[in-house]
Amino acid sequence: MRVLAHPKTAARLALVASAAALALTCATAAAAPVSIALCATAGSITLPGGGNVPIWGFGVPATPGDCTTATASLPGPQLVVTAGDTVTIAVTNALPAGHTISFEIPGVSFVPGPTEAAVGNTVTRTFTASAGTYLYQSGGDAGRQQAMGLYGALIVRPSTAGQAYDTAASAYDVEAVLLLSQIDPNFNAAPDTFDMKSYLATYWLIDGKAFPETAPIAASAGQRVLLRYVNAGYDNTSMMLLGMHERVLARDARLLNNPFDANAETIPAGATEDAIATVPAGSPPSANGYALYNRQLHVSNGAASPGGMLTFITP
Amino acid sequence: MTQRTRRLGLVVALAAGSPLLGAGRGHALPPGAPKIGMVCTPGAVTGTTHTFNLVTMAGHISTPDGNDVLMWSYANADPPDDGAFQFPGPVLCVTQGETVVVNLRNTLPEPSSIVFPGQEGVSSIGGSPGLLASEAAPNGTVAYTFAASSPGTYVYESGSNIAKQLEMGLHGALVVRPSLGANYAYDATTQFDPSREYLNLVSELDPDLHHAVETGATYDFTKLRNRYFTVNGRAFPDTIQDNGSALLPSQPYGALVRIQPNDAGTNPLPALIRMINAGALNHPYHPHGNHLRQIAQDGRLLRDPAGTSSASTERFGETIGSGQTQDYLLRWDDQDHWNPNGPPVQRLLPQPNYRSLVFKNGVTWYGGNPYLGYKGTLPTGTASLNVCGEWYFPWHSHALNEFTNFDEGFGGMATLLRVDPPGGCFTFPTSTRILVGTLNGGTVANLGLDDAKYYKVNSATTGNPRVTDWYGQFSGVPAGAANLAVTYEGNDSLGATPQTLFIWAWTANAWDQISFVPNVGTTDLTVTSATIASPASYIGRGANNGLVRVRVLTTHTGTASFVTSGDLMKLVYDAP
Numbered sequence: 001m002r003v004l005a006h007p008k009t010a011a012r013l014a015l016v017a018s019a020a021a022l023a024l025t026c027a028t029a030a031a032a033p034v035s036i037a038l039c040a041t042a043g044s045i046t047l048p049g050g051g052n053v054p055i056w057g058f059g060v061p062a063t064p065g066d067c068t069t070a071t072a073s074l075p076g077p078q079l080v081v082t083a084g085d086t087v088t089i090a091v092t093n094a095l096p097a098g099h100t101i102s103f104e105i106p107g108v109s110f111v112p113g114p115t116e117a118a119v120g121n122t123v124t125r126t127f128t129a130s131a132g133t134y135l136y137q138s139g140g141d142a143g144r145q146q147a148m149g150l151y152g153a154l155i156v157r158p159s160t161a162g163q164a165y166d167t168a169a170s171a172y173d174v175e176a177v178l179l180l181s182q183i184d185p186n187f188n189a190a191p192d193t194f195d196m197k198s199y200l201a202t203y204w205l206i207d208g209k210a211f212p213e214t215a216p217i218a219a220s221a222g223q224r225v226l227l228r229y230v231n232a233g234y235d236n237t238s239m240m241l242l243g244m245h246e247r248v249l250a251r252d253a254r255l256l257n258n259p260f261d262a263n264a265e266t267i268p269a270g271a272t273e274d275a276i277a278t279v280p281a282g283s284p285p286s287a288n289g290y291a292l293y294n295r296q297l298h299v300s301n302g303a304a305s306p307g308g309m310l311t312f313i314t315p
Numbered sequence: 316m317t318q319r320t321r322r323l324g325l326v327v328a329l330a331a332g333s334p335l336l337g338a339g340r341g342h343a344l345p346p347g348a349p350k351i352g353m354v355c356t357p358g359a360v361t362g363t364t365h366t367f368n369l370v371t372m373a374g375h376i377s378t379p380d381g382n383d384v385l386m387w388s389y390a391n392a393d394p395p396d397d398g399a400f401q402f403p404g405p406v407l408c409v410t411q412g413e414t415v416v417v418n419l420r421n422t423l424p425e426p427s428s429i430v431f432p433g434q435e436g437v438s439s440i441g442g443s444p445g446l447l448a449s450e451a452a453p454n455g456t457v458a459y460t461f462a463a464s465s466p467g468t469y470v471y472e473s474g475s476n477i478a479k480q481l482e483m484g485l486h487g488a489l490v491v492r493p494s495l496g497a498n499y500a501y502d503a504t505t506q507f508d509p510s511r512e513y514l515n516l517v518s519e520l521d522p523d524l525h526h527a528v529e530t531g532a533t534y535d536f537t538k539l540r541n542r543y544f545t546v547n548g549r550a551f552p553d554t555i556q557d558n559g560s561a562l563l564p565s566q567p568y569g570a571l572v573r574i575q576p577n578d579a580g581t582n583p584l585p586a587l588i589r590m591i592n593a594g595a596l597n598h599p600y601h602p603h604g605n606h607l608r609q610i611a612q613d614g615r616l617l618r619d620p621a622g623t624s625s626a627s628t629e630r631f632g633e634t635i636g637s638g639q640t641q642d643y644l645l646r647w648d649d650q651d652h653w654n655p656n657g658p659p660v661q662r663l664l665p666q667p668n669y670r671s672l673v674f675k676n677g678v679t680w681y682g683g684n685p686y687l688g689y690k691g692t693l694p695t696g697t698a699s700l701n702v703c704g705e706w707y708f709p710w711h712s713h714a715l716n717e718f719t720n721f722d723e724g725f726g727g728m729a730t731l732l733r734v735d736p737p738g739g740c741f742t743f744p745t746s747t748r749i750l751v752g753t754l755n756g757g758t759v760a761n762l763g764l765d766d767a768k769y770y771k772v773n774s775a776t777t778g779n780p781r782v783t784d785w786y787g788q789f790s791g792v793p794a795g796a797a798n799l800a801v802t803y804e805g806n807d808s809l810g811a812t813p814q815t816l817f818i819w820a821w822t823a824n825a826w827d828q829i830s831f832v833p834n835v836g837t838t839d840l841t842v843t844s845a846t847i848a849s850p851a852s853y854i855g856r857g858a859n860n861g862l863v864r865v866r867v868l869t870t871h872t873g874t875a876s877f878v879t880s881g882d883l884m885k886l887v888y889d890a891p
Contacts, residue, residue, distance in 0.1 A: 264638035
């Protein structure tokens with residue numbers, strides 16, 4: 001079934017650098033075959049407050065299939081396609097020896113085929129895209145690969161621009177992808193041998209960044225902010241939004257029959273949610289704007305606070 | 316172990332009337348505050364402005380295992396509290412449309428503040444800019460103002476150094492009542508019985524982190540290990556103590572939920588349960604006994620997209636996320652109305668397994684009888700906390716490690732739902748005495764059932780008028796029982812027989828009349844007294860503890876003898 005070769009469409013891939021994450025956008029006017037090449041490879045990131053930790057992450061190879069031309073990022077590149085696209089993702093495994101990857105996008109129905117790739121091999125998965133917010137990840141090594149950073153967001157846009165889904169209620173003015181995850185540096189230092197019973201995350205991240213490095217979401221009064229929550233972490237995460245409510249429209253890339261308003265919404269581990277918050281008139285709760293933060297008090301970097309999962313909608 | 320037993324010793328001393336009783340002053344409650352149910356701190360209303368004066372301060376709470384834990388909390392600077400420490404903070408109740416002003420004075424050693432999640436347009440006066448909100452410096456002040464535009468259940472909490480100050484306890488409940496009326500939660504579909512409005516504010520804490528603050532040691536939130544899990548600032552079983560209990564001077568809010576079976580005629584409205592998770596963990600809260608209907612989250616009704624009909628759902632377990640609020644309507648239905656005098660299939664109801672019923676140290680809430688409103692016998696050595704056969708159901712965190720006090724179960728994040736019998740507790744006579752007349756037949760047991768089996772008394776055979784005069788004696792009526800009322804059903808063998816009911820006033824040593832019927836006849840007539848004023852006068856104390864006597868005096872002019880046949884004598888009361 002691997003009918004779509006990378007080179008055919010590779011030229012249509014455009015790398016777009018955004019404030020939130022590296023974004024890989026495939027803008028198509030109509031449903032079309034789209035090919036995406038990824039590498040799973042080792043790398044490192046700088047922790048808030050300094051210090052590098054090793055990670056395993058996804059990266060886009062400059063030359064498809066040649067992972068020496070890819071750099072691992074945490075989270076992986078943001079994949080953006082259009083509903084109806086036939087999407088083929090080829091993931092080449094360039095992890096250290098012995099770590100077979102298993103590529104997954106919960107909520108997506110792949111064309112049957114191999115699910116795993118040993119080091120040096122490529123796993124290719126094809127699916128027809130349906131609008132929504134998704135998490136992609138590698139489920140290998142019993143969760144250790146996710147804990148090391150092998151995850152990212154997949155955004156499937158509907159054919160109508162400016163909407164999250166094919167409903168007018170999902171129209172928005174500003175879009176923010178909030179990929180939630182965390183790091184225990186002690187685990188990252190020894191991913192093969194670490195005793196997971198002592199796993200204790202001490203860095204809590206939005207799109208791989210902790211406050212004060214998190215990207216603020218600029219939106220003025222009256223604007224509708226689409227918050228695409230993607231929980232790539234292990235913890236059911238409750239995010240407090242001060243000064244306004246958000247309308248939760250969809251969970252796991254499916255519209256809710258009864259959307260509801262929340263200001264402290266829990267996004268389960270592995271789940272996604274789409275919510276729209278309309279910025280009210282008047283002054284925000286603080287000069288920094290409307291805070292959006294982890295109400296479970298994971299707002300520290302190590303023992304230093306404030307930090308962690310905290311950002312602001314800034315009018 | 317010394318810590319564990321200390322509290323127990325205090326309880327014994329209190330029960331013995333030791334001078335310690337004066338030392339444990341309960342937290343002052345506002346005038347008219349209920350013993351059970353949500354207590355609002357009044358604040359001051361001027362026009363449409365509702366002002367509260369709060370103080371951040373440090374103080375200690377106690378846990379059921381005898382520990383004391385340092386907390387930071389909000390206190391009410393105004394009467395009746397006058398700045399007395401309490402945990403959690405005062406329940407601020409306002410009405411939709413009011414302008415709310417909260418003045419904060421900070422007595423903590425670091426800047427502090429309040430955020431009002433779910434409120435829009437909160438502005439501040441004074442203080443200095445903080446990360447999430449304006450802050451009051453140590454010994455400083457700041458004021459917050461907002462329009463209470465949307466009814467609902469909300470939390471207010473610190474917006475400063477939250478990884479420390481929220482763990483330390485700086486939170487409280489904010490209730491915005493709709494302009495529609497205080498007996499509605501939101502819109503017209505959310506009417507509830509205002510005497511049954513409950514708050515369950517859940518939280519948890521790690522005493523080691525609190526100890527670090529108390530001793531000036533390093534505070535490291537990544538070392539968090541929660542040991543105590545609370546509802547309204549108390550851990551079970553303290554949660555079922557009354558509001559303002561003297562045993563818990565800095566934890567004024569009980570969490571017992573009390574209800575009677577729903578009845579379309581006499582008890583049609585549901586109770587309202589306001590839930591808030593002020594803790595840092597998501598808690599799976601699990602109410603036993605009946606489903607609860609979730610009507611709102613975060614101060615917003617659950618509705619269909621058109622906003623025209625409810626999207627509420629019934630739950631017996633729901634995770635309440637950190638920082639979330641949820642509102643539930645609760646009605647309790649007695650589906651089958653089984654009773655020990657019903658058809659044989661109902662009478663055969665077995666006793667539950669006694670081994671499942673004991674809470675700790677031989678103590679149970681079970682009344683010894685599986686039927687609602689009836690008591691029975693329990694194994695020797697078992698102490699029952701049951702008043703009149705009411706039922707108890709635990710509501711608790713189903714993360715069962717949170718159903719503990721320092722790993723010791725049961726305890727922690729739990730309270731009880733108490734289901735009283737319809738109309739209240741009821742009881743039947745346990746003995747009789749004939750003052751005038753002679754026994755014709757039957758026993759006191761015949762006064763416990765409306766079954767045309769009678770307790771019969773012959774009138775005197777001399778005199779004019781002829782008289783029967785006897786009383787039934789009830790036992791085990793708790794001191795503090797309220798809303799006493801008597802039902803008597805019976806007949807006389809002659810028609811048009813005047814009948815007077817009395818109740819014995821123990822201290823006055825006299826019978827007080829509670830009803831008069833001029834014409835009881837040969838078919839059963841049911842008489843229910845009005846609610847009896849000053850019920851304490853009629854419940855025996857000391858050697859006569861718990862005794863209540865109801866007298867039936869029947870007279871018939873003339874010299875014809877007659878028989879008085881009592882079918883049912885029942886005392887109904889509201890247990891304390």
